[in-house]
Amino acid sequence: MASAADATSDEELVTRFPGFPVDFDSAAHYRGRLTRRLLVNRCDACGIWHQPPKPVCPACWSSAVEARRVSGAGTVHLVVFLHQGPPATGVDYATPYPVVTVELDEQPGLRLTSTIVGSRNDAIVIGRRVTLDWIERDGTPLPVFRLVDQQPRSTDTAGDAGAAR
Amino acid sequence: MISARNPMKDKVAIAGAATTGFTPHNSGRSQASFVAEASIRVLHECGLTAADVDGICGSTPSAASVQKMLGIPDVTWFANPSIPFVNHLAAAASAVHSGLCETVLVYHGAYRLPWNTASSLRDPFRRRSTMGLGLGGPGPETIAGAVGYTAWASRYMHEHGVPKEHFGLVAINDRTNAAQNPAAAMREPITMDDYLTARMIRWPLCLFDMDVPVDGADAFVVTTAERARDLPHPPVLVHAAALGMIDLNEEDQTPGLGRHGQHVTVEALKAKSDFWIDDIDVYFPYDGFTIITLNWFENAGFCGPGEAGAFIEEHWDAASNRILINGRIPVNPHGGSLSEGATQGSGHVREAVHQLQGLAGSRQVPHARRALVTAGGFFFNAQGVTLRRD
Ligand SMILES: [Zn+2]
Numbered sequence: 019m020a021s022a023a024d025a026t027s028d029e030e031l032v033t034r035f036p037g038f039p040v041d042f043d044s045a046a047h048y049r050g051r052l053t054r055r056l057l058v059n060r061c062d063a064c065g066i067w068h069q070p071p072k073p074v075c076p077a078c079w080s081s082a083v084e085a086r087r088v089s090g091a092g093t094v095h096l097v098v099f100l101h102q103g104p105p106a107t108g109v110d111y112a113t114p115y116p117v118v119t120v121e122l123d124e125q126p127g128l129r130l131t132s133t134i135v136g137s138r139n140d141a142i143v144i145g146r147r148v149t150l151d152w153i154e155r156d157g158t159p160l161p162v163f164r165l166v167d168q169q170p171r172s173t174d175t176a177g178d179a180g181a182a183r
Numbered sequence: 184m185i186s187a188r189n190p191m192k193d194k195v196a197i198a199g200a201a202t203t204g205f206t207p208h209n210s211g212r213s214q215a216s217f218v219a220e221a222s223i224r225v226l227h228e229c230g231l232t233a234a235d236v237d238g239i240c241g242s243t244p245s246a247a248s249v250q251k252m253l254g255i256p257d258v259t260w261f262a263n264p265s266i267p268f269v270n271h272l273a274a275a276a277s278a279v280h281s282g283l284c285e286t287v288l289v290y291h292g293a294y295r296l297p298w299n300t301a302s303s304l305r306d307p308f309r310r311r312s313t314m315g316l317g318l319g320g321p322g323p324e325t326i327a328g329a330v331g332y333t334a335w336a337s338r339y340m341h342e343h344g345v346p347k348e349h350f351g352l353v354a355i356n357d358r359t360n361a362a363q364n365p366a367a368a369m370r371e372p373i374t375m376d377d378y379l380t381a382r383m384i385r386w387p388l389c390l391f392d393m394d395v396p397v398d399g400a401d402a403f404v405v406t407t408a409e410r411a412r413d414l415p416h417p418p419v420l421v422h423a424a425a426l427g428m429i430d431l432n433e434e435d436q437t438p439g440l441g442r443h444g445q446h447v448t449v450e451a452l453k454a455k456s457d458f459w460i461d462d463i464d465v466y467f468p469y470d471g472f473t474i475i476t477l478n479w480f481e482n483a484g485f486c487g488p489g490e491a492g493a494f495i496e497e498h499w500d501a502a503s504n505r506i507l508i509n510g511r512i513p514v515n516p517h518g519g520s521l522s523e524g525a526t527q528g529s530g531h532v533r534e535a536v537h538q539l540q541g542l543a544g545s546r547q548v549p550h551a552r553r554a555l556v557t558a559g560g561f562f563f564n565a566q567g568v569t570l571r572r573d
Contacts, residue, residue, distance in 0.1 A: 037321040037322070038321040039321075069433075069436060070433065070436075076430060095338070096326065096334035096335065096337055096338050096435065097334070097337045098326065098330055098333045098334045098385050098386065099383075099385065099386035100323055100385050101382075101384055101385060101386065102384060102385075103323040103385075104322060104323055106322040106323055109322075109323055114383070114386060115323055117323060117324060117325070117330065117334070119326055119334060127431070127436070127438055128436075129435045129436055130435075131325055131326050132324045143341075144337065144338065144341045155322070160322075160324065162324075
């Protein structure tokens with residue numbers, strides 16, 4: 019499907035994502051971000067997804083890998099709250115900044131790391147269900163997550179220590 | 184696939200090890216100057232000259248820079264491996280064993296860099312020397328690099344329901360040990376209260392969970408066991424080494440705490456080595472982050488998953504305020520990365536060598552003959568080496 023983003027030159031793509039690993043293998047993913055489509059590589063031969071983008075399918079070595087749209091729905095797998103970190107527009111570490119790795123529903127072990135918006139930090143725990151959302155940073159879309167359930171899944175929260183966030 | 188082949192076993196030796204000592208402040212010196220100091224010291228101690236060296240191995244500065252800096256006339260092999268430091272030792276030992284060279288100067292310079300200390304960012308020489316390294320990155324929404332260990336620490340606490348005190352014991356053990364090490368950067372003891380109230384850096388890990396950025400260097404002479412026997416210090420034999428890695432080795436894609444580079448390292452070392460944890464006199468689990476050390480205890484086989492903290496409590500020597508496994512085996516007696524300084528494993532190997540040579544001073548483990556070093560973390564940097572006195 020052709021779109022304005024697909025016409026974005028390599029030169030402009032690199033300019034829009036300073037510091038990101040934009041190259042031949044990941045360009046489709048970053049072009050997708052420009053139109054708020056979250057694209058992840060999937061193998062046309064065997065159907066396995068992989069992340070981050072690689073030039074061949076690690077499972078079957080086919081080079082027929084395509085950046086395909088994922089729903090962005092998933093489950094929080096890892097949580098960090100940054101009390102300090104790299105400077106970024108709109109990020110104030112005075113409130114510890116959440117960084118989460120989310121296991122996407124498309125495939126067990128397929129994960130994407132970003133932040134969570136719209137929630138208090140004490141609600142962000144491993145096991146929470148999330149959905150995809152987008153914010154803008156310095157004029158470029160950034161995929162982020164938003165909590166969906168009111169309560170964590172009871173089987174997946176044992177032992178989470180919530181102190182000192 | 185994990186092979187038990189190990190034709191290099193006990194054929195290559197570490198003939199000597201030396202350090203500059205480490206400072207947690209910007210020293211006003213270059214990284215090269217520390218590498219030069221440690222290298223000259225170890226060559227002197229081994230009774231060698233520049234002309235005896237025919238191999239050079241280290242990360243920064245490059246082998247070519249070190250050769251010209253020290254006027255080493257001819258080398259037939261060199262390498263610039265990435266950290267942690269078992270990589271350098273394994274590369275040098277392989278080169279000696281294969282005959283690419285005979286005597287390797289192996290070095291590691293630890294240096295405070297702009298990506299991990301704010302004061303280094305303000306130092307124009309340090310800023311210039313690492314342009315593009317970790318600066319101008321993609322922003323905070325990533326767990327690549329150091330943040331990855333913090334992220335998996337959250338998972339470890341979630342899966343096993345363990346308290347932060349378990350992490351704190353690792354930090355306290357290191358600090359107690361560092362008090363006996365004149366080379367260490369941080370020698371003031373800490374209490375559990377100090378640990379629990381320390382500044383949070385990235386929840387769930389605080390300042391004392393993270394290694395101390397330092398200036399300083401270690402250097403080693405690696406040569407044939409035969410040649411080492413003619414040099415002044417007792418040879419320390421490289422018994423088995425492994426660099427373990429799995430395919431899903433990105434920080435956020437690695438399958439889980441039950442399967443990562445440490446597991447491969449342990450399986451390979453156990454296959455290649457004639458001895459394991461029941462036969463060692465001193466243990467060096469990497470401690471760049473406390474979570475790494477807890478995982479090494481579990482994966483090396485001292486205890487089961489999630490049990491490292493309880494294991495440490497059980498083997499805690501209250502009198503000396505540190506770990507003594509079975510009342511006998513100290514853990515990182517030099518203070519490790521958390522207290523000697525962030526040496527990326529060179530400090531662990533250096534202390535292992537000194538312990539096995541009987542040169543560890545007030546830290547000496549009586550009659551130490553075998554050591555295990557398990558360096559590095561989970562993803563693309565888990566490594567290990569078993570060392571024994573000749
Ligand atoms: Zn495939």
